[in-house]
Amino acid sequence: MSKLKVGVLGATGMVGQRFITILADHPWFEPVEVAASPRSAGKSYREAVEGRWSQSDVEIPANVADLTVRKVTDIDKIVENVDFVCSALDMDKEEIRNLEDAYALKETAVVSNNSAHRWTPDVPMIIPEINPDHADIIPAQRRRLGTSRGFVSVKPNCSIQPYVPAFQALWDFGPTRASVCTYQALSGAGKTPETYPEMADNVIPFIGGEEEKSMDEPLKIWGRIENGAIVKADTPEISAQCVRVPVTDGHLAATSVSFEKKPPRDEVIARWNSFQWSKKAEGLPSSPTPFVVYREEDDRPQTRLDRDFGNGMGVTIGRLRDDNVFDYKFIALSHNTVRGAAGGAILMAELLKAQGYLDS
Numbered sequence: 294m295s296k297l298k299v300g301v302l303g304a305t306g307m308v309g310q311r312f313i314t315i316l317a318d319h320p321w322f323e324p325v326e327v328a329a330s331p332r333s334a335g336k337s338y339r340e341a342v343e344g345r346w347s348q349s350d351v352e353i354p355a356n357v358a359d360l361t362v363r364k365v366t367d368i369d370k371i372v373e374n375v376d377f378v379c380s381a382l383d384m385d386k387e388e389i390r391n392l393e394d395a396y397a398l399k400e401t402a403v404v405s406n407n408s409a410h411r412w413t414p415d416v417p418m419i420i421p422e423i424n425p426d427h428a429d430i431i432p433a434q435r436r437r438l439g440t441s442r443g444f445v446s447v448k449p450n451c452s453i454q455p456y457v458p459a460f461q462a463l464w465d466f467g468p469t470r471a472s473v474c475t476y477q478a479l480s481g482a483g484k485t486p487e488t489y490p491e492m493a494d495n496v497i498p499f500i501g502g503e504e505e506k507s508m509d510e511p512l513k514i515w516g517r518i519e520n521g522a523i524v525k526a527d528t529p530e531i532s533a534q535c536v537r538v539p540v541t542d543g544h545l546a547a548t549s550v551s552f553e554k555k556p557p558r559d560e561v562i563a564r565w566n567s568f569q570w571s572k573k574a575e576g577l578p579s580s581p582t583p584f585v586v587y588r589e590e591d592d593r594p595q596t597r598l599d600r601d602f603g604n605g606m607g608v609t610i611g612r613l614r615d616d617n618v619f620d621y622k623f624i625a626l627s628h629n630t631v632r633g634a635a636g637g638a639i640l641m642a643e644l645l646k647a648q649g650y651l652d653s
């Protein structure tokens with residue numbers, strides 16, 4: 294099988310670098326175009342990321358290092374060479390929306406990590422193990438755009454990835470309301486300890502826009518398609534507080550939840566450990582097996598020890614306890630730049646390819 298050719302928009306950034314390292318030896322995809330701002334354009338990829346390569350455990354992949362970085366606005370040149378693009382830009386939302394639409398209108402599929410299109414009603418926002426059927430909205434989006442191949446798809450915010458799978462596994466019991474407090478890593482702000490010195494010995498109790506995303510985006514994931522739009526679910530109601538903590542990678546969520554019918558503790562843990570995901574997401578190259586694991590130790594999950602579980606694509610849960618306000622409380626963790634960003638987007642691209650939406 295020949296590999297699909299991929300362009301990475303925002304390839305020089307924190308998430309873009311993750312895209313590059315995951316795509317460099319991917320069995321289905323191959324990175325052939327890298328694009329960023331005019332500051333990086335014209336340089337080799339190696340020169341453009343010099344001094345800010347943040348993937349400390351991995352070298353710049355040889356098959357990407359010598360590619361010349363283009364401007365993201367060089368759309369005609371980029372679409373000529375690629376089957377689809379992955380988008381990880383840090384720009385004004387309106388600019389991102391326009392740019393992603395421009396690629397789609399040039400008959401190129403866009404798999405985006407950005408939030409700009411998450412609330413466009415016919416843009417699917419997918420966690421492949423949970424709502425792969427939302428890809429069924431793509432024909433309606435193509436009709437709106439007047440394209441035969443181009444469309445935009447998005448992955449949800451990194452902060453929701455620890456607790457949405459935990460609730461999904463217990464969906465039969467009817468989760469009604471929840472409270473989450475997320476402890477979010479520096480890389481979620483595109484930063485490292487060196488580039489974010491004010492985080493040393495500190496916690497910052499504000500991440501712009503994050504609490505709204507953490508409360509609302511799960512409801513689109515659990516929503517339904519009606520008349521060419523994804524209509525969000527009404528429950529569970531979620532209250533969220535999001536704080537930045539001085540760890541490099543990994544978002545941890547202290548979560549409390551109530552149900553229509555409280556499940557027994559053993560059943561909760563059994564459901565997590567045998568997470569039943571949609572058949573459509575089975576066998577994809579980046580699917581972690583298992584997706585979710587429950588750890589019995591009192592002091593797990595820990596960000597540093599557990600974030601790489603399942604190559605950074607898995608979710609680790611622990612400390613399930615009765616709660617005196619909600620039914621239960623627990624701690625969940627996932628890797629923000631892998632499952633929560635580039636890895637989650639590539640898994641979505643794998644799902645879309647398996648469903649025929651990325652065919653050349």
Ligand SMILES: NC(=O)c1ccc[n+]([C@@H]2O[C@H](COP(=O)([O-])OP(=O)(O)OC[C@H]3O[C@@H](n4cnc5c(N)ncnc54)[C@H](OP(=O)(O)O)[C@@H]3O)[C@@H](O)[C@H]2O)c1
Pocket residue numbers: 302303304305306307308309328329330331332333334365381382383384406407408450451480481482483484629630633634
């Ligand atoms: N980090 C995470 O965990 C995470 C998780 C989920 C979602 N996100 C989202 O992913 C996006 C990227 O995040 P990041 O952390 O990777 O940001 P980042 O490290 O700041 O990288 C931003 C990228 O966007 C490019 N860019 C900036 N301004 C541009 C412009 N005017 N024109 C064209 N390209 C421009 C940069 O190119 P230059 O290098 O040339 O400046 C760089 O490639 C953001 O929207 C963020 O909210 C991040």
